[in-house]
Amino acid sequence: MGDAPRLTDADVEQRLARLDELLARVEGLAGPSADAALEAVRGLTELYGEALARVRDLAGPELTARLTDDQLVGHLLVLHELHPEPAERRVAAAVDRIAKVLRERGAAVELVGVDGSVASVRLTTTGCGCSASGIEEAVREAVLAAAPELSDVRRVPDEPAAAFIPLESLLPAAAAPAAPSCAPTAGTA
Numbered sequence: 001m002g003d004a005p006r007l008t009d010a011d012v013e014q015r016l017a018r019l020d021e022l023l024a025r026v027e028g029l030a031g032p033s034a035d036a037a038l039e040a041v042r043g044l045t046e047l048y049g050e051a052l053a054r055v056r057d058l059a060g061p062e063l064t065a066r067l068t069d070d071q072l073v074g075h076l077l078v079l080h081e082l083h084p085e086p087a088e089r090r091v092a093a094a095v096d097r098i099a100k101v102l103r104e105r106g107a108a109v110e111l112v113g114v115d116g117s118v119a120s121v122r123l124t125t126t127g128c129g130c131s132a133s134g135i136e137e138a139v140r141e142a143v144l145a146a147a148p149e150l151s152d153v154r155r156v157p158d159e160p161a162a163a164f165i166p167l168e169s170l171l172p173a174a175a176a177p178a179a180p181s182c183a184p185t186a187g188t189a
Contacts, residue, residue, distance in 0.1 A: 009071050009072070012071070012072050023038075023041065026038060026041075048076075048080075049079075049080035049082070052073075052076055052077065052080055052082060053080065053082050055067075056077065056082055056084075064084060068083060068084065068085065071145070075148055078147070078148055078149050079148070079149075087114055087147040087149060087150060088113070088114040090146040090147045091111060091114055091119050091143050091146055091147050091150070092111050093146065094142045094143050094145070094146035094147075095109055095110070095111040095121065095139070095142070095143065097142065098138065098139055098142045102135065107123065107124060107125045107135055108123070108124040109121055109122070109123050109124075109135075109139050110122045112156050114147075114150070117149065117150050117151040117152070118150065118151065118152045118153070118154055119143050119147070119150055119152075119153045119154070120153075120154050120155075120156050121139055121143070121153060121154070121155060121156065122155070122156050122157075122158060123135060123136060123139065123155055123158075124158055136155055139153065140153040
């Protein structure tokens with residue numbers, strides 16, 4: 001790109017969305033031209049993936065960390081299965097980041113786990129004055145941005161609060177131990 005202006009993250013997102021639309025249109029076409037176009041895209045993607053793998057291998061740990069922190073490069077590393085961090089670790093970091101913001105608003109989020117291509121989170125939104133669906137969508141976006149290879153983020157129900165039930169209340173009246181007397185017995189005063 002040389003001295004050409006750099007794309008912003010928003011520009012990249014717009015171009016990725018447009019590419020998705022174009023690929024969907026090509027995939028919807030039938031015939032040799034569509035097949036050739038898809039084969040060309042696959043071949044180009046494979047070559048770019050190989051080039052990215054070589055860059056990652058030459059970069060060393062410090063530069064690799066910087067590359068994975070870049071939204072576009074990190075996404076491409078995931079796309080080509082080259083990202084050094086597993087999805088669960090990336091999701092946990094994303095949940096930790098958004099949890100700090102949610103705490104300031106009186107809400108909480110906790111990563112329950114990642115199973116296959118689905119992340120499960122527990123959200124607590126009581127008393128935060130925020131829309132639960134808005135918080136859920138923000139968490140979903142943060143998780144999928146960190147691990148775009150996941151297909152879904154599911155909200156699991158809150159765990160009910162533990163209730164204290166005195167043991168005596170569970171025993172029949174005859175079996176309940178006698179309450180200790182605080183009154184002095186004869187000869188102890």
